[in-house]
Amino acid sequence: MLQINEAEAAKARWIYTGIAYAALLAAVAWSVVDEKATPNLTPTLALSGAAAVWIGLIARWWPVWPRNRVWSVVAYVGLVSLNTALVYSSDAFASFVWIGFPYAFAIFPARWAVFAVTANAISTFAIQTNGMRDSSPFVVILAVAGPVIFAGWVAGLESERRKRAIGELTETNQRLATAMEENAGLHAQLLAQAREAGVLDERQRMAREIHDTLAQELAALIRQLHAANRVREHPEQWQHHMDQVRMLAERGLSEARRSVQALRPAPLEKSRLPDAIAEMARVWSQACGMPVQTETTGTPEPMLPGIEVALFRVVQEALANIAKHANATRVGITLSYLEDVVLLDVRDDGAGFEPGGTAPGADSGYGLGTMRQRLLGVGGTLEIESRPGEGTAIGASVPAIRAEAGAEAGAEAGAEAGIEAGTAGGTVTG
Incomplete structure (x- = not known):
């Protein structure tokens, strides 16, 4: 047929x-x-x-x-x-x-x-x-041969049509095989690119974590060792600095392990963000001998873990830069919870710098650049205001994505729910 x-x-x-x-x-x-x-x-x-x-x-x-x-x-x-x-x-x-x-x-x-x-x-x-x-026999032959010839002609047409169809099918199969080979090559290329991107992302993450944890802890540890060296004749003061060295070393080791496992900073696992920032400021104030005023406005709510980690690391990096470069006498940290954004301000009255020039700490390849990368990763922004001799103000803004909303949307796991609202504030002096 x-x-x-x-x-x-x-x-x-x-x-x-x-x-x-x-x-x-x-x-x-x-x-x-x-x-x-x-x-x-x-x-x-x-x-x-x-x-x-x-x-x-x-x-x-x-x-x-x-x-x-x-x-x-x-x-x-x-x-x-x-x-x-x-x-x-x-x-x-x-x-x-x-x-x-x-x-x-x-x-x-x-x-x-x-x-x-x-x-x-x-x-x-x-x-x-x-x-x-x-x-007559001629008429009989003609009467039978005519339809048979017609049948042969139609059969020939069908045979040609089938040959064309088979040829088209063969050509289509060849194109499909070629496309599958190309697709396999593209798939392998995409996998290789994905692996390279994953390796690069992991390297960048580890670089940020090392800078924000190990590098900061080692810098603080070195400062404590220098301070201990200056008071060798005073056993009590020397012992105090050595205790600080031990505490910094233990904390650095703990944070290094958490960084390898891609976990949140330990203070955020135990406390709300405002409390974790206040505790970090207290420890830093004791180590540097500089007063830090912390303030929280609005109603603190648990945000997505990535957002809280980014803000925590910004404060950590800002304090490290102040300790190394600012020569400040006062530091202020304000965390503001608004309806759709969370704002963070870190201010000091130190040396400052020209906004158009190179910021202190920028030559390390991390510092302010790391802050921007972290904030950009959670949809945030970073603004810096500074003048020579008038100090520096760092402002971070991130979207206020609650942990509950992020969990419902299938965002990052580990959101902490059920944290009571409150306001934290106070002054810490070293």
């Missing part, structure tokens, strides 16, 4: 059926008008009705043919039998018998359609010629 898609099959069904009914109607009209062609009209009309019903059944069960050989044979044998009977009853139906030729290719595969066409041609021609006794 001709290989066509469903849309073409539906269209072909109505075309075949329409042509068959038109040919049948024309033959019936001819048989009624021409009395010589139809000696007995009643059986002719009865056979015509049967042919009309049979053609309707063929149209009704059209989709079954490709899947049921028995029904295909029954359908075509019935059509040929009715053709033969109609030609026998009336010469007018000689104009109808040809309908069996296209139906053969609609019902059977091309290789079997040739035999079906031949059978239809022989049976109908034999009836018309009284068993072929009334015709």
